[in-house]
Amino acid sequence: MTPPSTPAGGDARHGGVPHRRRVLLPLALAQFICSFAGSNMNVMIDDISKDLHTTVQGVQTAITVFLLVMAALMIPGGILSDRYGRKRCLVAGLSVYGVGALLSAAAPGLGVLILGNSILEGIGTALLIPPVYILTTLLFTEVTDRARAFGAIMAMGGIGAAAGPLLGGLITSALSWRAAFVFQALVVLAIVLLSRQLVDPLPADPEQEFDTVGAVLSACGLTLVVLGILAADNNLWLMLALLVAGVLVLVWFFAWVRARERSGARPLLTTSLFRNRTSNLGLITQHVQWLVLMGLSFVVAAYLQVVRHYDAIKTGVIFSASTFGLLVTSLGARRFAERRSPRTLIMAGFATTVGGLAILIGFAHASPSVWSFVPGLLLIGLGIGVMLTPAVNVVQSSFGEELQGEISGLSRSVSNLGSSVGTAIAGTILVADPAIGPYGVALVVLGAIGLGGLVAASRLPRGHPGQRS
Template identity: 25%
Template structure:
């Protein structure tokens, strides 16, 4: 029996749905990069130190990382439209609270709430899109548009952040979400249709709570260790708590019938190696980009607006190169493309570790571009490798775990590289020398991981499938359009 032809009305409703979901993801990705440009102004106006800036970034990324998998299951169980619009409301309200924050503590609390909203909004937006496009070819095109349009947020963030902060101060970078959120809510209420997956698994509440707690305890120790002293009882206690909570998390996940993180997947070497490398990608990319604007403002003495423009080579390179990463991996294999990408990014970071206050921008931009190109060559192939390591029914879950491991790496990168800078300063070094050490450390770790993937990352066995995939990982689907295991997954750049 032939499939019915799509009517003009259905095409129109799909166009509206695509617009709404793309704008939602655009708002989330814009917020990822727009904050970096405003960090120097936040430090000045909130009278905070480097530790405070680390919390502003990591409070958001931590919640996104730990709630992303559960957000997809929640959307499938309770309604994708409902969860998506709830995420929009939470994210928008949190953005307003951030803009009104009178102190660092209130701003961090607002960022936590933003992270919760993003963890609901992003996977639900992709789940809505997949459910509305059951035909594989249409689905691939829709996800490609979703990934491409929303990726513009990455490139627009530094420029928008520099312009808004320079003109109105850092609160303006959060207020820009208010009109976007209002439009999404009004249009979404009228045009989106509710869909759900009645066979979605139960939400792993114990696993979710323990994952937030153990990563949170570890992050606290890494961020606060430089200020309180690495041997202080509070810091040692936080590391001990993180270890105990991690043990409890692994024990709970091993016993649950439907865990958020099935440990059996890590028996596959390809899955384990790809996710290990993805942690390093998040670590080095987010940890280093946290300092880009600070380098231009504090070391080279440029304005916030100019600093935002000067960081553009990273995000532009990622937007331009990412769509081709999957095709290159399909042709040459995961191992070759990922290893070359990591090596290029690592060399770019090492080169950034040699720039100084008097280094001209002509000697800086290509270093930033190398970092962006290198990491953009790794993310899609690493996710593709993780998906290939599991059964087709678990492709969405594998994609989600890959996104989560990268976010965990991002949390640790901001915390640990910040600790490197602070420790160097406490030893009498300048902020510039501390930044050089952090970039060199990130580059060394990335190069070591390039050698690791060169030795252990298997070549793609099914290159043709990867070539068809969009830049953002494509989840596997079940008959009703829900993602595998009910988990709608998206990649949220650190």
């Protein structure tokens, strides 16, 4: 099925470059602010814990729950986008996100911060992110154009994640950590205004069946797994119980999905999504990319503030090395896509990232200088930026338009699950005693996981993803 041309809606295929930029701007900014929210709190750990009379572990919990809510609800968010319309869900998600940001800015304690930042902003993100990727896939049908569009969006997402510590540090030092949430609300307002020019290329399908039981089972299963990882530093038996419970609920979810398919009912996810080998490998690489990026961000930020006693702005400035690297390679996404296959780019990205982690461990351990973090972080930024776009393009291009709602939700869920698991794993290792020992161990674990991503990338097809229409 080919989406109809829309004269005002930004069917990018029939517009010029300025028109495409107008279409992409709100979509890219939406990805930017959500990624920014996932990492900017890392440099506020000290300030928030003191102001709200909580601990580093309490702030880690708020960060992880935000990422977890996104991951748990992203799949239902993709289905709701098809049912109620991509633009409508985008604006609704932005509105919920904005309310959560303002509530977080006024939070008197950790509980309200978790409600505003972790719950409301997480729900808002789960509603608004799937439409970003569905609209991009529908509007940009040529392989190179789609690569360029995803490159712009993933560049903004990567920059948001990498620049979160720097911008968060600047705002926190100049004003307060609360002002960073006001900044988010203002950006969201700007996106809502910019998105008025968007018109959905496909009509909504309000009669589409929604699998409520499947949504609950998938969310509960993912939540239990991540909570199990978080419990590792407190109670080994609780950790095992939560992990086992999470796995059992996810098995129940897949059994439910198969039963609905056999009965002719529409499940939350069709099992055909998991029969595409290329897409499965792409999802693994996406998961590992965000796991490493967000895990690294939390580990380094916590270490710099708790062990080296750097303030928010100094911590943020150090992270500018990874921001610069990610920006350089993300902006070259289209040129890279034209010259190299996704497999080559993703493998090169993982190799560079793991090399950066090795340098970070060696230099930071050997030297007390602030500059010792720069070479490793720069390489990590370059590596992540190279592979973000081709990994997304591989997954989205593996399916036709009729499955874009489901695969977009699954893709973003897998990526955000990687973010939450990365923060949980790194924080579990580091938070009990964030000295140089656990710091190094956390980075070694992230490096080992990155090597797993490299292995998965090596099994991708050598050619370019085919265009589906």
